Amino acid sequence: MNRILPVLTVIAAIVALWYAAAVWMNRAWVYDQAARDGAEVSFLQALPQTMTLERPVLPAPHQVVAELVKSTFGMKVTSKKSLVYHGWVTLSATLLGFAIGTGAGILLAVGIIHNRAMDLSVMPWAIASQTIPILAIAPMIIVVLNSVGVQGLVPKAIISAYLSFFPVVVGMVKGLRSPDAMQLDLLKTYNATGAETFGKLRLPSSMPYLFTSLKVGIAASLVGAIVGELPTGAVAGLGARLLSGSYYGQTVQIWAALFAAALVAAALVAIVGLIERRVLVRMGMAR
Amino acid sequence: MTTKAAPVIEAKGLDLVFQTADGPVHALRDVNLTVNKGDFVSFIGPSGCGKTTFLRCVAALEHPTGGSLTVNGMTPDQARQARAYGYVFQAAGLYPWRTIAGNIRLPLEIMGFSKAEQAERVERVLDLVELAGFGKKFPWQLSGGMQQRASIARALAFDADILLMDEPFGALDEIVRDRLNEELLKLWARTEKTIGFVTHSIPEAVYLSTKIVVMSPRPGRITDIIDSPLPKERPLDIRDSREFIEIAHRVREGLRAGHGDEV
Structure with a gap:
C-alpha cells in the first residue's frame, strides 16, 4: 500500500x-x-x-488510451491497423537482433579477456560504433544488405543487434574479469587449465553482470528494430506506424504507437529481470 | 630431528627480488630452511617480512630469483603439477554459486576423480573438519569460521601431503580462532600432514608449531628458527605453562631483534 x-x-x-x-x-x-x-x-x-x-498538436491522455485500446483489442490481429500485428513484426526483429547481439557481445568479450591483441583493438572500435548515430548507419545497412538479396526481418535484426551487443560486451568483459587474484591463484594451485578456469570460475562469476547488460541490451534492441523500420519505408511494425502517423499528421496514432513500444520494452525488461532472479536464486547468488 | 627422512621442503640461499616501479624490492634474502615430513612450521613476522611470499614460492605462485627450493625433492612447479600441496588462503574464497559440497568437489573435478570417489571424499573431509551435514548449504548460510573450515576441507580433499596455510584464521575473532587452532592440531595429528602456516599471532604460532620461523622485513629474511619442545598433545591450557611462555618470549625477542637493526 x-x-x-x-x-x-x-x-x-x-x-x-x-x-x-x-x-x-x-x-x-x-x-x-x-x-x-x-x-x-x-x-x-x-x-x-x-x-x-x-x-x-498534443493529444489528451484519454485520446491516446482510447486509440491504444481500440487498435490493440478492437481489431483482428491480422489487420494492418492492429497494434498487435505491428507490435509482433517489431518484436520478432527485436528478439532476433537481441539474440545476435548477445551472442556477438559474449564472443567478443571472451576474445577480449583471452587475447591481448583483441583487448587492445576491439574495445575502441566497439565504443566508436556506438558514437555513430544509428539513424545515419541504419539506411546504409538496409541498402547494403538489400543489394546482396537480404531483406525483411534480417536487416532490422542486424540494426537491432548493432545497438544491443555493446552493453553485453562491456558487462561481460567486466564480469569475466571480476574474479580476484586469490580465486585465480586457487585454481592455479590445482593446476587448472584455461578452459577450466573459464568454465568453473569466470563464467559463473559473470552472470550478475550479464543480466544487468541484457536488461539494457533488450531495450536497445527494441529501439534498434524500430529505427530499422523508419528508413525502409516499412509497411509493418511499430516504426512504420510512427512513420505513417507522422506522414498523415495522425498524432494520436503516433502517441499510441509510442506507448505500445514503451509497454513492450517494459515487458521485455521485466521478463529478463524475472529470468535473472530465477537463475541467480538457483545458483545460490541471490537470497 | 631425525635425519633419515628426506626433507619435504628445502630452501637454500633463496632470493626473490620484485621489480617494481619504485625500483627493486628485496622480498626474500638468503632464506635457508629445511622442513621435514610431519612438521608443523609457522612463519611469523611483521607485514612485509616475506612470510607469505615464501609460502607462495613453495606453491609455485611466485618464482624465486636466486638460490634453490625443492618441494618433495622436485621443483615447486613440478610439485604443483603433481598436486603435492593444498593451499588455504586468508579468505575462505568459496564460490557463492556452489554449495559447500560443490566447493569441496571443485579441485576433485579439475583433477579428474570419478563421481563416486568425489562424493566419498567430500563426505570424508566434511567429517574431518566437523561440517558433516552441511554439504548442501550455500556458503552464505555458514558463519565465517565454518566457511574457513570448508576451505580447509577443500584443500584436504585431494590428499596432498603438504598443507600450506596463509593466515587462514586472520579474519576470525579470538574465540573462533582458538577453537579452530585446537581442531587444526587434531586434524594434523590424524592426517600426519606437513603444514606450513603463516601467522602474525605469537600465541598461535607457539601453540600450533613444532618449528617456528621468525622473519623480519626489508629485506625479508629469517632471524630465528625455534624447534618447539612442547609435546605433540597440546590442550589449550598449555598456553599458561612455563615452556610456552619461554618460547613465546624467544619469538618476541626474535621479532624485536629483526626490527632493531632497521631503526
Whole structure:
C-alpha cells in the first residue's frame, strides 16, 4: 500500500500536467477555427474542444488510451491497423537482433579477456560504433544488405543487434574479469587449465553482470528494430506506424504507437529481470 | 630431528627480488630452511617480512630469483603439477554459486576423480573438519569460521601431503580462532600432514608449531628458527605453562631483534 500511493501520486501529477499541456498547445487551433467561422469562443467553451481534436498538436491522455485500446483489442490481429500485428513484426526483429547481439557481445568479450591483441583493438572500435548515430548507419545497412538479396526481418535484426551487443560486451568483459587474484591463484594451485578456469570460475562469476547488460541490451534492441523500420519505408511494425502517423499528421496514432513500444520494452525488461532472479536464486547468488 | 627422512621442503640461499616501479624490492634474502615430513612450521613476522611470499614460492605462485627450493625433492612447479600441496588462503574464497559440497568437489573435478570417489571424499573431509551435514548449504548460510573450515576441507580433499596455510584464521575473532587452532592440531595429528602456516599471532604460532620461523622485513629474511619442545598433545591450557611462555618470549625477542637493526 505505501508503495502504491507514491506511484499513483506521480502518475496523477504527470496526467494533470499532460492535460494542461494539451489544452495550452491545442487552444490556438480551436481559436483559429472559431475565428474562421466568425465566432467568438471563451476559454471555457474552448476547453472541451481542445481535448477532442482529430489531429491535435498534443493529444489528451484519454485520446491516446482510447486509440491504444481500440487498435490493440478492437481489431483482428491480422489487420494492418492492429497494434498487435505491428507490435509482433517489431518484436520478432527485436528478439532476433537481441539474440545476435548477445551472442556477438559474449564472443567478443571472451576474445577480449583471452587475447591481448583483441583487448587492445576491439574495445575502441566497439565504443566508436556506438558514437555513430544509428539513424545515419541504419539506411546504409538496409541498402547494403538489400543489394546482396537480404531483406525483411534480417536487416532490422542486424540494426537491432548493432545497438544491443555493446552493453553485453562491456558487462561481460567486466564480469569475466571480476574474479580476484586469490580465486585465480586457487585454481592455479590445482593446476587448472584455461578452459577450466573459464568454465568453473569466470563464467559463473559473470552472470550478475550479464543480466544487468541484457536488461539494457533488450531495450536497445527494441529501439534498434524500430529505427530499422523508419528508413525502409516499412509497411509493418511499430516504426512504420510512427512513420505513417507522422506522414498523415495522425498524432494520436503516433502517441499510441509510442506507448505500445514503451509497454513492450517494459515487458521485455521485466521478463529478463524475472529470468535473472530465477537463475541467480538457483545458483545460490541471490537470497 | 631425525635425519633419515628426506626433507619435504628445502630452501637454500633463496632470493626473490620484485621489480617494481619504485625500483627493486628485496622480498626474500638468503632464506635457508629445511622442513621435514610431519612438521608443523609457522612463519611469523611483521607485514612485509616475506612470510607469505615464501609460502607462495613453495606453491609455485611466485618464482624465486636466486638460490634453490625443492618441494618433495622436485621443483615447486613440478610439485604443483603433481598436486603435492593444498593451499588455504586468508579468505575462505568459496564460490557463492556452489554449495559447500560443490566447493569441496571443485579441485576433485579439475583433477579428474570419478563421481563416486568425489562424493566419498567430500563426505570424508566434511567429517574431518566437523561440517558433516552441511554439504548442501550455500556458503552464505555458514558463519565465517565454518566457511574457513570448508576451505580447509577443500584443500584436504585431494590428499596432498603438504598443507600450506596463509593466515587462514586472520579474519576470525579470538574465540573462533582458538577453537579452530585446537581442531587444526587434531586434524594434523590424524592426517600426519606437513603444514606450513603463516601467522602474525605469537600465541598461535607457539601453540600450533613444532618449528617456528621468525622473519623480519626489508629485506625479508629469517632471524630465528625455534624447534618447539612442547609435546605433540597440546590442550589449550598449555598456553599458561612455563615452556610456552619461554618460547613465546624467544619469538618476541626474535621479532624485536629483526626490527632493531632497521631503526
